[in-house]
Amino acid sequence: MQGISTLRRLFFSSTFIRIASAITTLFGISIFVFLVLRVIPGNTITGAFGIETGALNPQQIAELRHYYGIDQPMIMQYFSWISSFLSGNFGYSYATGRSVFALTKVALPVTIELAFIGTILGVIMGIAIGMFSARKPGSFRDFGGQLFGLLALAIPGFVLSTAIVTIMANKFHYFPNSLEYMAPWKDPWMNFQQMMFPGLVLGIAVAAPVMRTTRSALLETIDKDFVRTALGKGVPARKVQFKHVLRNSLIPIVTMTGIQFGYLLGGAVIVEKIFAMPGMGRQVLEAITRREYATVQSSVMVFAIMFVTINILTDLVYRRVDPRIK
Amino acid sequence: MAKKKEVSQRGAIHYYLQSTSGIVGAVLLLFMIVVSICAAMGWLPHNPLDQNVDNLLHAPSSKFWFGTDDFGRDVFSRTLDGMRRSLTVSITAVSLAAIVGITLGILGGYLGKWFDMVITRVSDVFFAFPAILLALAIVASLGNAWYETSLAIAIVYTPIFIRVARGPVLSVKEMDYIKVSRILGFSSPRILIKHILPNVFAPIVVQIALSLSWAILTESGLSFLGLGTQPPNASLGLMVSDAQPLAAFAWWTLVFPSLFITIVVVGLNLVGDGLRDALDPARRSS
Amino acid sequence: MSQPLLSVRDLSISTVQDPRILVNDVSFEIHAGEAVGVVGESGSGKTLSALSVLGLLPRGVEVSAGTIDFDGNNLLSMDQESLRKLRGLDISMVYQDPMTALNPVMKIGKQLLEVIESHEELNENSLDRVRQALEEVGIPDVNRAMESYPHEFSGGMRQRVMIAMALILSPKLLIADEPTTALDVTIQQQILALVAEERQKRNMSMLWITHDLGVVANLVDRLVVMYAGRIVESGSVKEIFTNPQHPYTSGLLSSLPTTTDKTRKRLTSIAGVPEKPWLVGNTCAFAPRCSFATQECRSQAPHLVGTLEKSVSCFHPVGRAR
Numbered sequence: 001m002q003g004i005s006t007l008r009r010l011f012f013s014s015t016f017i018r019i020a021s022a023i024t025t026l027f028g029i030s031i032f033v034f035l036v037l038r039v040i041p042g043n044t045i046t047g048a049f050g051i052e053t054g055a056l057n058p059q060q061i062a063e064l065r066h067y068y069g070i071d072q073p074m075i076m077q078y079f080s081w082i083s084s085f086l087s088g089n090f091g092y093s094y095a096t097g098r099s100v101f102a103l104t105k106v107a108l109p110v111t112i113e114l115a116f117i118g119t120i121l122g123v124i125m126g127i128a129i130g131m132f133s134a135r136k137p138g139s140f141r142d143f144g145g146q147l148f149g150l151l152a153l154a155i156p157g158f159v160l161s162t163a164i165v166t167i168m169a170n171k172f173h174y175f176p177n178s179l180e181y182m183a184p185w186k187d188p189w190m191n192f193q194q195m196m197f198p199g200l201v202l203g204i205a206v207a208a209p210v211m212r213t214t215r216s217a218l219l220e221t222i223d224k225d226f227v228r229t230a231l232g233k234g235v236p237a238r239k240v241q242f243k244h245v246l247r248n249s250l251i252p253i254v255t256m257t258g259i260q261f262g263y264l265l266g267g268a269v270i271v272e273k274i275f276a277m278p279g280m281g282r283q284v285l286e287a288i289t290r291r292e293y294a295t296v297q298s299s300v301m302v303f304a305i306m307f308v309t310i311n312i313l314t315d316l317v318y319r320r321v322d323p324r325i326k
Numbered sequence: 327m328a329k330k331k332e333v334s335q336r337g338a339i340h341y342y343l344q345s346t347s348g349i350v351g352a353v354l355l356l357f358m359i360v361v362s363i364c365a366a367m368g369w370l371p372h373n374p375l376d377q378n379v380d381n382l383l384h385a386p387s388s389k390f391w392f393g394t395d396d397f398g399r400d401v402f403s404r405t406l407d408g409m410r411r412s413l414t415v416s417i418t419a420v421s422l423a424a425i426v427g428i429t430l431g432i433l434g435g436y437l438g439k440w441f442d443m444v445i446t447r448v449s450d451v452f453f454a455f456p457a458i459l460l461a462l463a464i465v466a467s468l469g470n471a472w473y474e475t476s477l478a479i480a481i482v483y484t485p486i487f488i489r490v491a492r493g494p495v496l497s498v499k500e501m502d503y504i505k506v507s508r509i510l511g512f513s514s515p516r517i518l519i520k521h522i523l524p525n526v527f528a529p530i531v532v533q534i535a536l537s538l539s540w541a542i543l544t545e546s547g548l549s550f551l552g553l554g555t556q557p558p559n560a561s562l563g564l565m566v567s568d569a570q571p572l573a574a575f576a577w578w579t580l581v582f583p584s585l586f587i588t589i590v591v592v593g594l595n596l597v598g599d600g601l602r603d604a605l606d607p608a609r610r611s612s
Numbered sequence: 613m614s615q616p617l618l619s620v621r622d623l624s625i626s627t628v629q630d631p632r633i634l635v636n637d638v639s640f641e642i643h644a645g646e647a648v649g650v651v652g653e654s655g656s657g658k659t660l661s662a663l664s665v666l667g668l669l670p671r672g673v674e675v676s677a678g679t680i681d682f683d684g685n686n687l688l689s690m691d692q693e694s695l696r697k698l699r700g701l702d703i704s705m706v707y708q709d710p711m712t713a714l715n716p717v718m719k720i721g722k723q724l725l726e727v728i729e730s731h732e733e734l735n736e737n738s739l740d741r742v743r744q745a746l747e748e749v750g751i752p753d754v755n756r757a758m759e760s761y762p763h764e765f766s767g768g769m770r771q772r773v774m775i776a777m778a779l780i781l782s783p784k785l786l787i788a789d790e791p792t793t794a795l796d797v798t799i800q801q802q803i804l805a806l807v808a809e810e811r812q813k814r815n816m817s818m819l820w821i822t823h824d825l826g827v828v829a830n831l832v833d834r835l836v837v838m839y840a841g842r843i844v845e846s847g848s849v850k851e852i853f854t855n856p857q858h859p860y861t862s863g864l865l866s867s868l869p870t871t872t873d874k875t876r877k878r879l880t881s882i883a884g885v886p887e888k889p890w891l892v893g894n895t896c897a898f899a900p901r902c903s904f905a906t907q908e909c910r911s912q913a914p915h916l917v918g919t920l921e922k923s924v925s926c927f928h929p930v931g932r933a934r
Contacts, residue, residue, distance in 0.1 A: 028447060029451050032451055033463075151588070154587075154588045156550075156563075156566075158546075159566055159588070162569065163580065163584075165570065166580065169574075171574065228713075229713045229774070230715065232704070232705045233704075234696050234698070234700035234730040235700075235726055237692075237696075247718070248717055266459040267458050267459060269462065269551075270551065281459075284459070288463065296463070300459070303455070303459065323761045323763075
């Protein structure tokens, strides 16, 4: 009797539901990715042989189709792909001659590091400016803060990046990103310099929504009763700002941070390209151009897994931030 | 009932006109629409594709207001033409996304059960992706023509309309007067039109403005990567990309297309915010 | 008569944007050790008057005239830091809604410690003082309570915590804004008893806001009756209850259900609704609902006339004969 009720509690616990739902979403994504790529004109054969495909005769093509497994019905192809993916076989990149898994292993840390730096910078800037704005709503400084938010949003990342490249490389002749990329464990100083500019561009992009969220959350909290109680106790204004107002505004800010981090993992494609960062974004971009099924499919799945994980983690974090949620 | 709605919508326009940022946004947006129309009509000082070999990379002058690029083409005309393209693609994309998204959202919210669940799950799948990545993948499969880019962007932004339309439907559905209407035998389509659509109107209008701004950024991002409008046609993102090696000594090749993108996005955001404030029932308590 | 501890003179409070008067020319005083009750319906301006003492008026509302003196200092002209030092130490406040008045993400113990922290250096005794304060207000299992969050407590318990927070530094004046309104009747009685006891122990002054005359009868020494932002009558509890002079006050008293009246009469109420303070012109605010109103009442505003023991603002105070 005891065991059954514990099992039931386990199955219906919110964490379980969330993880189960995440897994279904991931399967959905895998199906979607699989299908989309089948729509692309050309297939693995043209991808591997390029122009020379035209020189193949029908029997060679049939043999190749069998070899690559593309003569199987769609469903079989899907299942064989999914099972190899889940066992760590991400496919093979013909253009680079390496397994996708090996490529990903190198590219993923770059993207994660960049996304991390961008998010941290963005959150710090966003919260600071949001607090600055919310102190005196409707004032000149509020206007300034909101103007920053608007411009940070409206100036495209590629414009900002190009401007930085132009100024730094051509005017100041300082451009660490033109040198070979250094991982942080190989050369931390060079790595820092190379992460700096793209991190800043991404940070500015993140700061805009974080600032907005912070500002509106703060304004909503400031009118709450417990803030008045704190002031009425004689707590100094600065402390009220941080310990009472900001602390209670954290939930939407944490949620937004999670969303932004997830977004940066996949959305930094253009910045990675401009600053020559060898990350997942650049990998996917090149693979798409080369019509490399395997690389694109697996890379996109990796992205999807990351986003979904971030979602779950964000959820867990704000369970800790708000003791009211059980 | 109908009268109240009229007054509140007229009141909304009045309220909107009192917001400075809303007016500024509308002006900026209008400016961009006007220049796009000019470009579409061909009312440009120069042909955007015309190359003037003896005028390569000239700074802005009375003849070439925004200067010329490395092919001797007039940056001003190209910028306006590029804006026209961006707006065309974005408006098409967002219109499509809105129509499909709103329909699916309302149907899902109204019909409920597994239909709703399927729609929600599928759009959740899309939500997991950053727009640029998704658009990238789709454009790669479809192609570079403007309508294909539009379709890609439309697919990316449909889920948000599904979500925005679904919300009010769900909350209105629970309201007592709807239940009473159904008991009294009013037909579903009638309930839909009379009660649900007015509630969905406000968030949708706001979302359209915001989605347009994102669509423009995505479209120019795609062009920047070479996956949108192809040369020699003018496109703002492509112009920025071409300006990369030139900007150090020909600032106008970078500044003007960038400025136009920024202005139209700022305008759309201000308009979206202004609409949100004007249509928000909460502010009516004053 | 010695200097009053708190002296509010000609206080007026209005909105900042398109000014509307909310509290009109209000004056009262509280002496050391004295408890004064302010009675009125919602909208009468009683809460705003109380908030203005500690400078806690909400955004968009400000003091437009008058003075508030505490212990010889004008609170309205004080700088922010001096005012902050007073709060929680010399003057404390307890608020109406215990469900929203505590920080939901901070532990109870910490919230109490904060009061001490804001005024003194913390030392090894500080935690004990917090424990003691919680015990005094009747919180069971104090150690566990200190580690708990507000949402783990009932409304009555939260109110006790608020009282503990307000009293921990033994303020000279306690301002209470309807702290029992949101609670069950039985809990209400407990809280009232608690406050009465604490007040006796510390010989503390009190400003008690309420809309319920019945509640304050045994709690305070003097009463101030407010209507539409003005004071209509004030005096000792005995005087007010036995000889109410303003028609509004006698209306309030007769609407109280009594346990001694054996005849099962309907509860009487005062017909009509209170006027908004900013809409009252140069007339008596109560005139529209007053059965004794004359032309004079509708053409001039009456003033508060009398002594500490008894004063009334009316052209036709109801005499001793009733």
